[in-house]
Amino acid sequence: MDEMLRKRILEPCLELIRKDAILRNKTEDIEAFMHKREEELVSEINSGKLIIPRITITTGPRCTLQCKDCIQLMAEYEEPYDLDIQEITADIQALFSKIDKCIGVSLVGGETFVYPYLDMLLEILIWNDKITYIEMVTNGTRIPEEKVLRQLQNPKVAVNISDYGNIVLLSKLVTKLDEYGIISYCFSDETWIDVGGYTARGRSESELSDIYLSCGNAKMCKTLMKGKLFDCARAAYLYDLDYVRNISYINVREANPEEILEYFLKTTSGACDYCDYSIPQKKYIAPAKQKNGREFKKSNYTIIARNDYAALVEAKEWWQAQCSNMQEQNIELKDWIRQLEEAKEYFLGQIAHLQNENQRLKGEL
Numbered sequence: 001m002d003e004m005l006r007k008r009i010l011e012p013c014l015e016l017i018r019k020d021a022i023l024r025n026k027t028e029d030i031e032a033f034m035h036k037r038e039e040e041l042v043s044e045i046n047s048g049k050l051i052i053p054r055i056t057i058t059t060g061p062r063c064t065l066q067c068k069d070c071i072q073l074m075a076e077y078e079e080p081y082d083l084d085i086q087e088i089t090a091d092i093q094a095l096f097s098k099i100d101k102c103i104g105v106s107l108v109g110g111e112t113f114v115y116p117y118l119d120m121l122l123e124i125l126i127w128n129d130k131i132t133y134i135e136m137v138t139n140g141t142r143i144p145e146e147k148v149l150r151q152l153q154n155p156k157v158a159v160n161i162s163d164y165g166n167i168v169l170l171s172k173l174v175t176k177l178d179e180y181g182i183i184s185y186c187f188s189d190e191t192w193i194d195v196g197g198y199t200a201r202g203r204s205e206s207e208l209s210d211i212y213l214s215c216g217n218a219k220m221c222k223t224l225m226k227g228k229l230f231d232c233a234r235a236a237y238l239y240d241l242d243y244v245r246n247i248s249y250i251n252v253r254e255a256n257p258e259e260i261l262e263y264f265l266k267t268t269s270g271a272c273d274y275c276d277y278s279i280p281q282k283k284y285i286a287p288a289k290q291k292n293g294r295e296f297k298k299s300n301y302t303i304i305a306r307n308d309y310a311a312l313v314e315a316k317e318w319w320q321a322q323c324s325n326m327q328e329q330n331i332e333l334k335d336w337i338r339q340l341e342e343a344k345e346y347f348l349g350q351i352a353h354l355q356n357e358n359q360r361l362k363g364e365l
């Protein structure tokens, strides 16, 4: 098998199949399972089938957070929007009519759980036989609607939650997902890579190629947006924001299968001149620092048993509700006492007046 075909198609596919098998407990003998999958894949690829490891589908830049270092530049949008579901559907149909298999599809926003047509999008992906599994990426700040929860119950789907420190919301989300039997996993203690600004660095061709070939996003996150497949989500949004126009992509409605394969096997991208994600001297930074200066604390959520934590959160909320009830009752009571004091003053005044009248009448007699 050709070297690039092995490195950019076969190996990433196997990596994803292994992850999927472990996450969903598909086997007790992972090595034997993987050996069989590899044989099948090699035979399919050698027979000319077009298999791609993974793509990212974006729902648009609307997000619940405003992370200043977001690799996808979400905080740059002054008017974030949702992508048209008809357009996404047409793009998916166009791409999948030309390929034979895609191991993983990742859905990203913005924040995916605020996308109003998420249930429809999930349904389309779930019923697509060419997709092995679907991963939802969320920042853990929104509880999905009932109709979305129902779709997430499908065993093809898993929810990947980033823990940015809002432990109460996160606990509620995980509890809800557990309640519906939805596969989910949560990343705490994340660090981000500082991807830098969006101006050109002026890198040489060989530097660009080194960066592109070493980048996990370039290998696993080719991003579908508005009829185009980009090298990664950052490239898609650099283009969408009109920050960089000469960025490589393929038009999924016009490209033929050979061109799609070629795109997956290429060795460089101009987008990497606007990004430090995969440079040799990476700088690691705290995740999700907000544009307004707010920083999230580490919640270490995953080291606390989910149910225990949910019970603690519930107890805390109950206690807070009781306290605020008591405060309200206190205010009502104080008002009642004030009214009684006023009544007492009034009646004492009346009694004094009557006593004076009494004295005066006695004097007249």
Ligand code: SF4
Binding pocket: 211, 212, 215, 216, 217, 218, 231, 232, 233, 234, 235, 269, 271, 272, 273, 274, 275, 276, 277, 278
């Ligand atoms: S290094 Fe290149 S491929 Fe990787 S995330 Fe940055 S722009 Fe995308």
